[in-house]
Amino acid sequence: MIIAIDGPAAAGKGTLAKRLAKHFNFSYLDTGALYRAVALTMLRAKHNPSDIALAAQVSAHLDLDILSDPDLRREETGQAASQVAAIPEVRANLLNFQRQFASRPPEDKAGAVLDGRDIGTVVCPTAAVKIFVTASAEERAKRRFHEQKERVGHADYDEILADVVSRDDRDMNRSDAPLKPAENAHLLDTTKLDIDAVFDVAVKLVQSAQ
Numbered sequence: 001m002i003i004a005i006d007g008p009a010a011a012g013k014g015t016l017a018k019r020l021a022k023h024f025n026f027s028y029l030d031t032g033a034l035y036r037a038v039a040l041t042m043l044r045a046k047h048n049p050s051d052i053a054l055a056a057q058v059s060a061h062l063d064l065d066i067l068s069d070p071d072l073r074r075e076e077t078g079q080a081a082s083q084v085a086a087i088p089e090v091r092a093n094l095l096n097f098q099r100q101f102a103s104r105p106p107e108d109k110a111g112a113v114l115d116g117r118d119i120g121t122v123v124c125p126t127a128a129v130k131i132f133v134t135a136s137a138e139e140r141a142k143r144r145f146h147e148q149k150e151r152v153g154h155a156d157y158d159e160i161l162a163d164v165v166s167r168d169d170r171d172m173n174r175s176d177a178p179l180k181p182a183e184n185a186h187l188l189d190t191t192k193l194d195i196d197a198v199f200d201v202a203v204k205l206v207q208s209a210q
């Protein structure tokens with residue numbers, strides 16, 4: 001069984017996807033981390049993240065060790081990730097890995113949960129459950145502000161909001177696999193819901209598909 005969780009930056013996809021994977025004993029893939037890995041490799045090599053030829057090359061020979069690098073979570077890396085993610089060659093190079101992960105979970109796992117932007121529309125269009133998680137840009141910026149303040153001791157709300165809005169804009173308006181709900185996705189607006197309430201709704205959706 002495959003569960004596809006999509007939505008914009010900081011909507012709560014990752015938290016929800018991890019909890020669902022644990023609850024149902026499914027494997028979990030954060031597909032945004034793959035784009036972040038390409039972006040961080042580009043930044044470290046001082047390449048422009050929008051350089052098509054270099055991004056294509058990096059994504060074709062991605063060293064997965066970088067997935068555990070703490071710099072992966074930086075906002076600068078997220079912004080560069082959305083730049084490399086707009087390049088069709090990069091998306092094509094990462095597609096196979098994601099599909100294989102989804103279709104071949106380890107033997108002790110009953111299925112897979114993937115979160116990202118195009119899981120329900122492109123990576124796993126036949127997923128048994130598709131959830132599109134959203135929240136207002138202000139609420140997402142507020143959550144990121146608190147998370148960053150806790151992690152590094154300081155944060156600038158206006159800067160974070162501007163980053164969220166520009167990343168949404170780039171992700172929704174690219175021509176290849178733009179961020180949008182799949183036709184049969186369940187929309188979950190988390191602006192006024194806490195994670196427990198979101199999780200309860202999602203568990204019911206998965207149970208009714210089992």
Ligand code: C5P
Binds near residue numbers: 009033081085118
């Ligand atoms: O989810 P996260 O913020 O880590 O994703 C970083 C960037 O990677 C996103 O802004 C988006 O541009 C890109 N991405 C994507 N498709 C996915 C997952 C992430 O284009 N399935």
